[in-house]
Amino acid sequence: MLRYLLPLLVLAAPLSAAGAAFIDPRISVAHGAFCAVETFGESPAPETAAGKIDLYDDVPRIRWHGQIVPAHGVMTFGIVSKSPDGAVYNDVEIILRHPPFRESGVTEQRYLTVLGGAGNSINAYSFDFPEEMVPGTWEFEAIWQGETLYKIPFEVVPASMMPDMISACLDRTLTS
Incomplete structure (x- = not known):
């Protein structure tokens, strides 16, 4: 029995490498992945690899909850x-740490945003270019007035490890 269980444990090890999330009780979160959606605009963000962040018309729904992408x-x-109490957190610094991009070597990106208020906020990352698609631990951290509101690691894995998610998004893309 152990010899059958061991390969499963070895396979599961890289999938749990992302680690535990920290979430301040002042903020409630859902984290995970969704199929890339159209954005309606952009905002300058000079400390990001693209020099901008994309803006969504509506907050997309997390389709796959968890930390593996x-x-x-x-x-x-x-x-x-x-x-939960409707408080607004202005000038929240979002820091995204990740393995080095293949061409540029970028390992960290930062921008300012607002969290809280009456609705949901989203801070997300889309793989726009091949150099960005690097496996390893990626971590979002939201800092407000020197305090961490959330710190959530994700484990980015080769696409071949999660073909069902890719297929679901490709099928949606082909029909929309």
């Missing part, structure tokens, strides 16, 4: 947050 251009992953 396949590296593929049809995937987006991140955190949907809400302030």
Whole structure:
């Protein structure tokens, strides 16, 4: 029996490498992945690899909850947050740490945003270019006035490890 269980444990080890999330009680979150969606605009963000962040018309729904994401251009992953008491947190610094991009060597990206208020907020990442699709631990951290509101690691894995997610997004893309 152990010889059958051992391969499963070895396979599961890289999938749990992302680690535990920290979430301040002032913020409630859902984290995971969803199929990439159209954005309606952008905002300058000079400390990001692209120099901008994309803006969503509506906050996308997390389709796959958890911390494991396949590296593929049809995937987006991140955190949907809400302030249960409606408090607004201005000038929240979002820091995304990740393995070095293949060409540029970028390992960290930063931008300012607002969290809380009456609705949901989203901070997410889409794989727009092949150099960004690097496996390893990616971590979002939201810092407000020197305090961490959330710190959530994700494990980005090769797309071949999660073909069902990729297929679901490709099928949706082909029909929309």
